[in-house]
Amino acid sequence: MPLIEFADFSFKYLGADSLALRKVDLNIEEGEYVVLTGPSGCGKTTLCRAINGLVPQFHRGYIAGNVIVDGKNTREHNVAELAPIAGLVFQQPENQLVTLNVEREIAFGPENLGVERKEIRRRVEELIDMLDLEHLREKHPHEMSGGEQQRVAMAATLALKPKVLVADEPTSNLDPQSAVTILDLIADLNRRDMTVVLVEHRLDLVSKDASRVVLMDKGSIVADGEPREVLSMDLCQEIGVGIPKATQIYKRLKQRGFNLDKVPLTGAELATLVQEVKQR
Amino acid sequence: MSFLEVFQYTRQDSVIHKLDPRAKLFMSIVLAVVALMFLAIIPLLIIFCCLVPIIGAAKSLRRWSRSMRGLSILLIFIIIFNTLLSTQPNPFSHSLALTLRLVALMTSFSVFFLTVHPDELSQALIQMRVRFEFAFAMSMAMRYVPTLGQEAYAIMDAQKARGVELDKGNLLKRIRNIVPIIVPLIIVSIRRALSIAESMESRGFGANATRTYMNVLKFRKRDWAVVTVSLLVLVFVVYVRIFVPLPTWMLWQLPI
Numbered sequence: 100m101p102l103i104e105f106a107d108f109s110f111k112y113l114g115a116d117s118l119a120l121r122k123v124d125l126n127i128e129e130g131e132y133v134v135l136t137g138p139s140g141c142g143k144t145t146l147c148r149a150i151n152g153l154v155p156q157f158h159r160g161y162i163a164g165n166v167i168v169d170g171k172n173t174r175e176h177n178v179a180e181l182a183p184i185a186g187l188v189f190q191q192p193e194n195q196l197v198t199l200n201v202e203r204e205i206a207f208g209p210e211n212l213g214v215e216r217k218e219i220r221r222r223v224e225e226l227i228d229m230l231d232l233e234h235l236r237e238k239h240p241h242e243m244s245g246g247e248q249q250r251v252a253m254a255a256t257l258a259l260k261p262k263v264l265v266a267d268e269p270t271s272n273l274d275p276q277s278a279v280t281i282l283d284l285i286a287d288l289n290r291r292d293m294t295v296v297l298v299e300h301r302l303d304l305v306s307k308d309a310s311r312v313v314l315m316d317k318g319s320i321v322a323d324g325e326p327r328e329v330l331s332m333d334l335c336q337e338i339g340v341g342i343p344k345a346t347q348i349y350k351r352l353k354q355r356g357f358n359l360d361k362v363p364l365t366g367a368e369l370a371t372l373v374q375e376v377k378q379r
Numbered sequence: 380m381s382f383l384e385v386f387q388y389t390r391q392d393s394v395i396h397k398l399d400p401r402a403k404l405f406m407s408i409v410l411a412v413v414a415l416m417f418l419a420i421i422p423l424l425i426i427f428c429c430l431v432p433i434i435g436a437a438k439s440l441r442r443w444s445r446s447m448r449g450l451s452i453l454l455i456f457i458i459i460f461n462t463l464l465s466t467q468p469n470p471f472s473h474s475l476a477l478t479l480r481l482v483a484l485m486t487s488f489s490v491f492f493l494t495v496h497p498d499e500l501s502q503a504l505i506q507m508r509v510r511f512e513f514a515f516a517m518s519m520a521m522r523y524v525p526t527l528g529q530e531a532y533a534i535m536d537a538q539k540a541r542g543v544e545l546d547k548g549n550l551l552k553r554i555r556n557i558v559p560i561i562v563p564l565i566i567v568s569i570r571r572a573l574s575i576a577e578s579m580e581s582r583g584f585g586a587n588a589t590r591t592y593m594n595v596l597k598f599r600k601r602d603w604a605v606v607t608v609s610l611l612v613l614v615f616v617v618y619v620r621i622f623v624p625l626p627t628w629m630l631w632q633l634p635i
């Protein structure tokens with residue numbers, strides 16, 4: 100059974116005049132690293148919200164089909180019940196930090212769920228250690244940079260011990276350096292068996308780690324598969340998705356009749372492929 | 380507004396900071412009540428002699444004296460007006476005592492607010508049976524005040540860039556100028572509140588009745604000691620006030 104199952108799911112926000120999600124069918128298995136991308140307003144955030152029940156429990160609207168997460172139908176379970184299954188990290192870091200220091204922030208989720216005190220303390224220390232937050236321990240969110248805030252927000256979500264981490268453009272408000280730190284962290288979590296759903300525009304940073312890319316447009320899924328397969332489709336340019344530079348070069352070369360063996364995702368891969376061709 | 384600093388938490392490593400907030404609250408209330416029971420210069424000075432060492436033990440004397448200096452102009456005004464308008468036989472002496480009492484009251488409560496972290500305060504409220512939601516709302520207000528301030532400045536800059544003249548014109552015009560600041564600020568805040576609520580729900584806020592707390596406040600021996608001493612002082616002072624007439628040297632007044 101897949102961890103997340105969208106079955107012919109459609110959703111329209113109350114007061115909106117078009118569907119935000121249109122007959123979405125999507126299965127995500129445990130351990131996958133799914134990158135979700137598509138033009139602005141195509142429904143990526145709505146899809147993330149549907150995974151932990153914010154849609155339809157928090158955001159009301161018209162709904163068809165079902166979303167089943169770890170065997171639970173999101174129509175029948177409230178967001179708090181789904182919190183230990185799907186952990187969401189959002190775009191604006193400062194709106195996710197609701198307490199006055201890092202320890203409290205990380206403890207907030209488990210406290211809400213009624214986890215035992217000793218266990219909360221253990222998780223807090225573990226996450227502070229893992230995400231390198233020691234120097235921020237006593238700080239007010241206002242005294243931290245955006246990147247630091249987002250790391251704390253991530254720790255606060257991971258403290259719920261979710262089965263899947265859903266991150267909705269966690270790096271869009273950050274400088275490139277902090278963005279890379281956050282994305283590396285996510286890739287690392289996936290290597291430790293965490294299922295990840297990541298919304299991201301900077302595909303050149305994430306496609307090498309992803310196991311799957313899902314492309315959305317106007318509320319529907321228009322492509323879904325291996326990163327190399329999806330990113331080399333012409334569809335990407337048509338709907339305006341920024342594919343990695345190396346993949347772009349691959350496509351240009353192909354247009355001029357110059358075929359490489361494999362679709363490259365990074366500069367390093369491209370270099371190796373070109374070298375191979377030259378040696379032949 | 381520098382005198383408000385005495386009501387603002389400052390991180391220090393002191394005996395007073397380590398006390399349980401509930402014990403400190405009790406101590407502050409007792410100190411304030413005692414100050415309210417006297418309106419003569421000598422007893423109020425004696426109360427001061429107890430308050431200053433407590434502030435000292437909280438390592439906050441400098442902050443306290445700076446705030447008091449900030450407050451001094453206001454205090455002098457109070458003394459002058461009271462002296463001129465009072466019908467008491469020794470108006471100056473009376474207003475001096477009034478002012479001393481005001482300062483003593485402020486100092487008593489500042490012992491509490493200077494040394495209790497907002498988190499501790501909300502935890503103390505929760506353990507005094509205040510509902511978690513209310514206590515948490517209070518600490519969230521503290522959390523978002525700086526953010527809101529920042530946003531207000533950003534909006535002001537944006538409006539200035541569009542040609543709104545915020546600091547020109549007469550009083551009425553200036554008051555009307557607040558509208559283009561307040562309206563966007565409210566809209567932005569509502570939007571932010573929704574996004575915060577979303578994030579809190581996602582972390583199980585309001586999940587079940589049995590919420591746990593990582594840091595639980597515990598009454599220790601020293602907290603019991605503080606409470607006991609405060610209680611004894613309170614009983615003693617009330618007893619003296621009701622049954623024992625104050626000796627005349629304590630009721631001494633300035634001749635004017």
Ligand SMILES: Nc1ncnc2c1ncn2[C@@H]1O[C@H](COP(=O)(O)OP(=O)(O)OP(=O)(O)O)[C@@H](O)[C@H]1O
Pocket residue numbers: 112113114115118119138139140141142143144145146158
């Ligand atoms: N709370 C809401 N109420 C009404 N309509 C909404 C709400 N949130 C989103 N929408 C609408 O739903 C559609 C999908 O929005 P969504 O936020 O899911 O897109 P997105 O892919 O995340 O876009 P972006 O890349 O800009 O974040 C949009 O047309 C948007 O206007």
Ligand SMILES: [Mg+2]
Pocket residue numbers: 143144145267268
């Ligand atoms: Mg979005």
